[in-house]
Amino acid sequence: MATQETSQSATFRHAFGNVLSFAVLLLIGVMAFSIRLFSVIKYESVIHEFDPYFNYRVTQVRLVFVYGIFANSFLRDQFVYPLGRVIGGTVYPGLTLTAGTLWRILNSMNIPLSVETVCVFTAPVFSAFASLATYLLTKEIKGAGAGLTAAALLAMVPSYISRSVAGSYDNEAVAIFALIFTFYLYIKTLNTGSLFYATLNAIAYFYMVCSWGGYTFIINLIPMHVLLCIVTGRYSPRLYIAYAPLSLNVVSIRMLNITFRREKAASSQASSLISEVKLGIVRVVMVVLGTLLAALVPVVGFNAVMTSEHFASFLGHAANLQMSFSNSVVFIIIHVVALVYYIKGILSPQMFKVAVTLVVSVGMVVCFAVLAVLIALVASSPTKGWSGRSLSLLDPTYASKYIPIIASVSEHQPPTWPSYFMDINVLAFLVPAGIIACFFPLSDASSFAVLYIVTSVYFSGVMVRLMLVLAPAACIMSGIALSEAFDAENFLIKAGDTTKVTQNDVKHEKSEDTIKERSSRKSKKKDKENIERPSLVSQVEKRLLVLPLETSVIAVFLLVLLGAFYVVHCVWAAAEAYSAPSIVLTSRSHDGLHVFDDFREAYAWLSHNTEVDDKVASWWDYGYQTTAMANRTVIVDNNTWNNTHIATVGTAMSSPEKAAWDIFNSLDVKYVLVVFGGLVGYPSDDINKFLWMVRIGGGVFPHIKEPDYLRDGQYRIDSQATPTMLNCLMYKLSYFRFVETDGRGFDRVRNTEIGKKHFKLTHFEEVFTTHHWMVRIYKLKSPRNRIRGKTKKSKSKSGTSTSSKRSGTRKKNPWQ
Amino acid sequence: MAAPKFAFLLLNLISILPLLVSSFSVDRPTDRRILVLLDDLSLKSSHSLFFSSLKSRGFDLDFKLADDPAIAVKRYGQYMYDGLILLSPSTERFGGSLDVEGVLDFVDSGHDLIVAADANASDLIRNIAAECGVDFDEDPSAVVVDHSSYAVSETEGDHTLIAADDFIQSDVILGNKKIEAPVLFKGIGHSLNPANSMVLKALSASPSSYSTNPSSKLSSQPPSLYGTAISLVSVVQARNAARIMISGSLDMFSNRLFRAGVQKSGSLNKYEKSGNEQFITELSKWIFHERGHLKAVNLRHNKVGESEEPSMYRINDDLEFSVEIFEWSGSSWVPHVSKDVQVQFYMMSPYVLKTLSTNGKGLYHTSFKVPDVYGVFQFKVEYQKLGYTSLSLSKQIPVRPFKHNEYERFITTAFPYYGASFSMMAGFFIFSGVYLYNK
Secondary structure, three states: OOOHHHHHHHHHHHHHHHHHHHHHHHHHHHHHHHHHHHHHHHHOOOOOOOHHHHHHEEEHHHHHHHHHHHHOOOOOOOOOOOOOOOOOOOOHHHHHHHHHHHHHHHHOOOOOOOOHHHHHHHHHHHHHHHHHHHHHHHHHHHHHHHHHHHHHHHHHHHHHOOOOOOOOOOOHHHHHHHHHOOOHHHHHHHHHHHHHHHHHHHHHHHHHHOOOOHHHHHHHHHHHHHHHHHHHOOOOHHHHHHHHHHHHHHHHHHHHHHOHHHHHHHHHHHHHHHHHOOOOOHHHHHHHHHHHHHHHHHHHHHHHHHHHHHHHHHHHHHHHHHHHHHHHHHHHHHHHHHHHHHHHHHHHHHHHHHHHHHHHHHHHHHHHHHHHHHHHHHHHHOOOOHHHHHHHHHHHHHHHHHHHHOOOHHOOOOOOOOHHHHHOOOHHHHHHHHHHHOOOOOHHHHHHHHHHHHHHHHHHHHHHHHHHHHHHHHHHHOOOOHHHHHHHHHHHHHHOHHHHHHHHHHHHHHOOOHHHHHHHHHHHHHHHHHOOOOOHHHHHHHHOOOOOOHHHHHHHHHHHHHHHHHHHHHHHHHHHOOOOOEEEEEEEOOEEEEEEEEEHHHHHHHHOOOOOOOOEOOOOHHHHHHHHOOOOEEEEEEOOOOOOHHHHHHHHHHHHHHHHHHHHOOOOEEEEEEEEOOOOOOOOOOOHHHHHHHHHHHHOOOOHHHHOOOOOOEEEOOOOOOOOHHHEEHHHHHOOOHHHOOOOOOOOOOOOOOOOOOOOOOOOEEEEOOOOOEEEEEOOOOOOOOOOOOOOOOHHHHOOOHHHHHHHOOOOOOOO | OHHHHHHHHHHHHHHHHHHHHOOOOOOEEEOOOOEEOOOOOOHHHHHHHHHHHHHOOOOEEEEEEEOOOOOOEEEEEEEOOOOEEEEOOOOEEEOOOOHHHHHHHHHHOOOOOEEOOOOOOHHHHHHHHOOOOEEEEOOOOOOEEEEEOOOOOOOOOOOEEEEOOOEEOHHHHHHHOOOOOOOOOOOOOOOEEOOOOEEEEEEEEEOEEEEEOOOOOOOOOOOOHHHOEEEEEEEEEOOOOOEEEEEEOHHHOOHHHHHHHHEEEEOOOOOOOHHHHHHHHHHHHHHHHOOOHHHEEEEEEEEEEOOOOOOOOOOOOOEEEEEEEEEEEEEEEEOOOOOOOEOOOOEEEEEEEEOOOOOOOOOOEEEOOOOOOOEEEEEEEOOOOOOOOOOOEEEEEEOOOOOOOOOOOHHHHHHHHHHHHHHHHHHHHHHHHHHHHOO
C-alpha cells in the first residue's frame, strides 16, 4: 500500500516535473528569441553587415524553392564582374533554403510577411531551437537538470548572440542549431543503439553540411570520439551503429567530391558493405540515403567548396585532408575491431590467441614494409613531403600567417584573452568544474562532451570566429557544473536541516528574477526522482557532508550571484555590443546621439546616378553591400574565392594614379568607392585596411612591396610617410580635398595631420562624397581626347575646367 | 497685331531650319558650315583657289577677321559651325569670346580644325598646336631651310621655299591618285612626340632640311630641329574622331603656290603645276570627313541554327557573329571592304580572336565556339586603321556553365564502375538472403 502510494506520488511528481520542464524550456526559447531583438528595437529591421546581404539577395532573387533553379543559378553581371559566379556551386544552401521554406509556410498560412522580415528573424528563431537542442544533448549526457541549465545558458551566451541577432542572416544562424542537434542525435544513438536515431543523425548531418563549412568540425570530432572509445576499450555495437551510417554518409560525400560521379561513389561504398551482414539491409538504405543526400549539395559536390568561404579556405584545407584521412582510418579501424569482436565470439580462447598472434605478426611485417616504402617516398620528394596543407595541419596558424587574404579578416585572428571573457563570460570559470563532473562517472556521452570542449577550446584559440563552436560546449559544461553544484548543495542543505530547506526555497522564490536560477531549482526537483545516479548522489553526500550548513547556503548564494552576473553581462552584450547593424553607425557625444547613415547614402547615390551596367570597384568588404543595396556590378566581393582578382584590386589601390587607372580601365570599372573615416573617426576604413591590400596585392604582383609603404617598419600617413604611400591611389582618393575641411588635414582615426595635403587628381574625378565623408565615390576620367605636345608654355587646361565642375559638389565639414 | 508676330515666328523658324537640317550628325559626318578666321581680308582673294574648292564641294564658308569682336562659335550651348580654319598666324588673341580653350573645346566636341602657322607665328597659334601634340620650333624667327631639295627658281634665294614630296603613305588620307609634283612649302617646321600615336606627319621634310633663322649665321651648335624629324604638315585624329590639320606654312594654301610650277633641285623633272592644290584639297577632304569615316551597325550574335539573340550563352555553345561596317563616301554610306576586321571574345583577355570574312556588301561575319570558361564576356570589335576613324564596339554577354542536368548522364569509361556497383548490389542481396534464411 505504502509502496503504491509512493510510486503514485512519484508518477505525479514525474508528470509535474515534465510539465514544468516543458514550461521552462518554452520560456528559455522565448528568451533566446527576445534577447536578440535589441537590434530591431534600437535600429530597425534591416539585414546586417556584409555577407547577410548576399544571402538575403540569393533568397530574394532566386526564392530558392525550386531546387533546380537554385543549383544552376548563375548570377551573372551582378556578381564579381567579369568572372561571374555559380551560386549553386559556391553557396551553402541550408540557410537560404530554410528561410525560403519558412517564408513559404508562413505565406501558405496566410501570414503575409516580406522575405526580408523572414530573413531578419530566422536567426533568433533558430537560436531558440538551438537552446532546445542543447537541452536534449545535455540531458543525454547528464540528465534533465543539467539540460535545462545548459539551455538557459546557451540562450543568452554572448558569443552566439553576436552571430544571431535579428538581422544577422548568416550561415551560422542555422548552423549552430544543426551542429548541436547532430551531436545530440549522435549521443542519442550511442545511448540507445537505435537505428532510427542513426538515420535521423545522418539527415541532421546532411542539414549541417548544407548550412556551414563548419561541418568539418563534426566529421573530425566524431571519428576522434569513436577512436577514443575504441582505444579505451569502450567498443560496443551501439558505437558502431552511431558511427557507421554517418561515416558512410561522409565517405559518400568524399567520394563524390573526388570522383564527381555518384555511380562511382555507390560502387565503392557497396564494396565496403560486405563486412557486416546483420545491419546490411539498413545500411544499403543508409548508403543510398547518404549518397543521394550528399549529391544534393552542389557546394560540397563541386570542388569550389574548399575555397569558397573564408572558413572553408582556412580550416578547409586542413580539414579536407584530415577528414578523408581520419574518416577512412577510423572507418577501417572500427570494422577491424568489429571483426575482432565477432571472431572472438566464434572461436575458442586458445584458437583466438593463436589467430591474434598470427594476425599481429603478419600485420607487423606488412606495417614495416609500408612504412619503409613511405619513408623512401618522402625522402625522395624534394619538399620532404611537407606541402602547405600538411603544414597547416600541423600549425593551424599557417594559413593566417602566409595567406594574407585569410589573415586580413579580423575574425580569422587568434582571439585575445578579454574576448573570451566578453564572449563566454563566467562560463570560462565553470567549464573546468563541468569537465570534472563529466568524469563522475565517465560514460560514452560524457567523454564525448569532454572531447568536444577540449577540441573547441583549441580551435577557438586559433581564430576568433571559432569561438562560436566553443560557446555551446562551454554552455553544456557550465550547465553540468552548475546543476551538479546545486544538486550537491541542496542535498546538503536538506540533509543538514529540513527547516532550512523551506527557508532556502523562500529565498529562491525571492530572487527568482533570473531564469537560470529557476532552472537550477528545477534541477533540484528533477534530481530527486533521478534514480539513475543514486550511487553518485551518495558519493557526493559522503564527501560533502563534511561541509557545514552555512557554507552550503553561502555557496548557493554565490552561485546564484554568479548566474545573475552572467545574465546582466549577456543582456548588456546583446543590447550594446552586438546589436549594431554596422551599416548604420551611431556615436554618442556630449551633444547627443549622432547617426551616421553614410553607407546607405552612398549606395543610394550609386543606384540613382549611375548606369545599370556600370561597374564599381571597391575593396571586397563592400562588394555584397554594393551589389545588394546599390544594385551595381562589383569587381570583387566578400566571396573571396578568387585571390588573384582581389589582388588586382589591391594592386590598383596601392599603385600610383596612372597605373591604377590602367588596371581599373582594363576591368571596365567606371566608379571607385573608398571608405574614409578620417573626418569622423570611423576606425575600420580603407586606410586602416590598406596594408592588407598591399600584402594581398604584393602576394600576386611582386612589384608591390610592403616595405615601400612603411617608414622604419611603421605604417604612417603623416609627413614622415614614404613617397610611395603618399602617391598611391588609396591615399589620394581618401585624402583628396581633405585639407579643405579643417584647414590642416587632421585625421581623427590616425590622430595625426596628413602628409600630403594639396594635390590634384589627374585620372579620377570626385563625383560624390557622403555627409560625413565616410564614403567617397570617384569616377574614372575617360582617356584624353588629344595628347598634348611637349611645349610647356600652354597653361594647364584640365585643371581649371575640373575645378569649376568640382565647386558644385564641394562639401563643408559638418563639424564646423 | 497677330500677323507681324506670326511673321516674326516664321522668320525665326526659317533661320533655325538650316541649323537643324545641316547640323553635324552621325548619319552625315561631312561638315557643312565652316568658320574661316583671317589675319587680313586680303587673304580671301590671295587664297581664293583653296576657298573656292571648298565652296564647290558644298561647304558654307563664313569669313571673319581674327580679331573681329563678333566671333562666336557657340550659341546657347550649340556650336554654329562644324569646322574651323585658322589662317591667322600672327593673331595674338581672337576677338569675341573665342580663345585657346574655346578652340580646344570646339575640337573636343567633335569638330574639325585647320591651323596654318607661319614664320613669327603668335603664341596663340603655337599653344593651339601644342595642345594638339604639335611643337613648333621655339625660335620665333626660325624657318625650314633645305639646301638640297629646295624649289629651283630664277633667283638663288635662301632656299626657304622647299619642294617636299615625302607624303604620308595612305590612300585614305591623300586620295587614290598619287601626288606627282612636289609640294611647295615656305614656313616653319614642327616636331612631334614619337610616343603620341594620334598625330601623323602628312608631309615630312627631307633629311637635309633644318630649322634656323636664314638671316643669321649658323652657330656651332646644331639646330634644334633637323632632318626628317621636321614635320611640315601634320594631321591629328582625336579619340572622338575630330580631325586637325596643322601646317607650318600659310603660303602653301595661296593661289600663288597653287599655280606655281616646280622643279626640285637636283631633279630634272619640271612640273607645270605644283602639288599644292591636290595635296591641300585631298587633305581637306579627309579633314572635313568626306573620306575615311566608318560606322559599324547591326552587331548581332546568335547560336548556330537559331536567329534570335540569346541573353546568355552556355560554355561550348557554337555561335555566329556578324556586324555591318560602312564607309562614308562624302555623299552616301558605301560598304567598307577589308580583310582585316577582327572580333574578340573577351574577358580580361581575348579568349577567341577571329578575323571576320566579308560578303563585300558591308556584312562581316564569323562563327566560333564559346570557350570552356564561364563569366561575363564581351564581343569586341576594335578596328583602328590608318586614316579611318577608329571603330570600338563591345557588347556584353554572360556565359554560364552547364546545368546539373546538362552533363553527360552515362560515360563509357565508367561502365566498369556501373557494372561493379550493380553486380555488388545483386551479390549482396543474394548473400544476405542466403545468410539470413538458410540456416
